[in-house]
Each structure stands twice: as structure tokens, then as C-alpha cells.
Amino acid sequence: MAVDVEVLKAQQRELAKRVRLEDGFKRVRYVAGGDLTFLNIRKTPTRGLGAFVVLDVLRGDVVEEVVEEDEVKFPYIPTFLAYRELPLLVKAFKKLRSRPDVVLIDGQGIAHPRGLGIASHFGVYFNLPTVGVAKSRLIGEYEDPPPYGISPLRHRGKRIGWVLRKGKGKSLLFISPGHLVSLKSSLDIVRGILARGLTLPTRLAHNLLQEERRKRLR
DNA sequence: GCGACAG
DNA sequence: ATCTTGTCGC
Numbered sequence: 001m002a003v004d005v006e007v008l009k010a011q012q013r014e015l016a017k018r019v020r021l022e023d024g025f026k027r028v029r030y031v032a033g034g035d036l037t038f039l040n041i042r043k044t045p046t047r048g049l050g051a052f053v054v055l056d057v058l059r060g061d062v063v064e065e066v067v068e069e070d071e072v073k074f075p076y077i078p079t080f081l082a083y084r085e086l087p088l089l090v091k092a093f094k095k096l097r098s099r100p101d102v103v104l105i106d107g108q109g110i111a112h113p114r115g116l117g118i119a120s121h122f123g124v125y126f127n128l129p130t131v132g133v134a135k136s137r138l139i140g141e142y143e144d145p146p147p148y149g150i151s152p153l154r155h156r157g158k159r160i161g162w163v164l165r166k167g168k169g170k171s172l173l174f175i176s177p178g179h180l181v182s183l184k185s186s187l188d189i190v191r192g193i194l195a196r197g198l199t200l201p202t203r204l205a206h207n208l209l210q211e212e213r214r215k216r217l218r
Numbered sequence: 219g220c221g222a223c224a225g
Numbered sequence: 226a227t228c229t230t231g232t233c234g235c
């Protein structure tokens with residue numbers, strides 16, 4: 001039988017009660033970024049690769065990289081992304097020996113119908129400060145931000161995140177707090193990295209995965 | 219019922 | 226997410 005989404009919704013609502021939007025970090029020096037890729041996206045049990053890259057924002061270099069591989073059986077269902085990607089993200093994160101101050105996850109934080117995007121889910125699971133960094137919108141309304149500008153992401157009248165435009169004619173970035181990070185800090189953390197001319201660790205993890213994927217594809 | 223819908 | 230090189234624009 002298929003997936004019982006009602007049970008998962010109840011679980012998400014329960015976990016969402018644990019999400020805290022007060023800053024729970026002392027500094028933002030070691031920032032980790034996590035992402036996943038799949039060897040064959042058309043099949044649904046498929047092989048997945050998960051990676052984390054830890055960036056030292058102060059020195060501007062990469063401190064640690066890890067990659068893990070596993071079978072991914074859960075399908076992609078909008079608003080239930082974590083059930084597909086969290087297991088491998090958890091496995092990869094446990095392989096890290098350094099302890100990042102904040103973790104960026106590819107996907108939404110609280111900008112989710114039940115307030116529990118994958119970044120929040122991951123944050124509650126490890127009780128660590130997390131921020132969701134997505135390339136497209138799941139929920140919320142916003143005004144198109146000007147080049148190099150930002151605009152708030154709102155849902156039901158309240159702010160749930162930010163939309164950032166890196167440059168002229170460039171694509172958008174959807175930022176939202178995951179867990180133990182305030183709305184303001186979620187934006188400051190991301191802008192702090194970009195302002196130093198650094199690549200977001202989520203992007204570094206993505207790049208690392210593309211290389212690993214090509215290797216194992218032959 | 220219809221359209222939207224992270225990766 | 227993936228399939229895919231060069232190419233147009235700043």
C-alpha cells in the first residue's frame with residue numbers, strides 16, 4: 001500500500017511544536033551545508049548520495065567534507081521531502097567529526113505548510129541551529145526582489161523567511177529559519193557568507209555530490 | 219473541484 | 226532532483 005500522509009502530517013505538526021526561533025548559537029564560524037543527489041531519479045527505490053561540507057567563514061576555507069551512500073525508498077511528495085532525504089542526511093552528518101555552529105540544509109525551514117520543512121526537521125532531530133536554503137518557493141507570498149536585494153516571505157500575514165536575489169538576472173534564494181535560529185539571523189548568516197565572497201556550503205555540498213555522482217556512474 | 223507543489 | 230554544450234550577456 002501507498003504512503004499514509006495523514007500519519008506523517010500529524011508527526012510533522014507534533015515535531016513543529018519543538019521548533020525554536022531564538023538564536024541557539026554562540027558564534028557563526030563553522031557553517032555546514034548539506035545536500036543530496038540521486039543516481040537514477042526516475043526510479044524510486046534508487047541509490048542516493050548525501051554530503052556535508054563545513055566552511056570556516058572566518059578563514060574562508062573548507063574544513064571538512066563527507067559523503068555517504070544509501071538506498072532511498074521513499075518517493076518525493078511535496079511537503080514530505082524530509083521523509084525521502086532526512087535518513088541519508090542524518091547518516092552523512094554523523095560521519096562529520098567537526099561540530100559546526102550552524103547547519104544549512106537544501107530546502108525549506110519553517111516556510112512549510114505545517115512549519116516543518118526539512119531544515120527544521122533536521123534541526124529538531126539533532127537539536128542544532130539550522131537554516132533552510134531553497135532554490136524555489138514552497139509556500140508564501142513575496143515581492144520580486146531587485147538585483148542584490150531581499151524581500152520578506154509572508155504566509156497568512158506573518159513573516160516566515162526571506163527571498164534573496166544574488167545578482168542581476170540571477171535566480172532567487174529562499175531563506176527560512178530551521179531551528180534555534182531567528183528570522184533575522186537566518187538572513188544574516190547567509191548574507192554574511194555571501195558578503196565575504198564565499199560560496200554557500202549547501203552549494204559546495206551540491207558541487208561535491210556532482211563530482212561523486214560522475215565517478216560512481218561509470 | 220482546481221491549481222500549487224522544497225528536491 | 227536529472228537529461229546536456231555551447232552560447233549570450235555583463
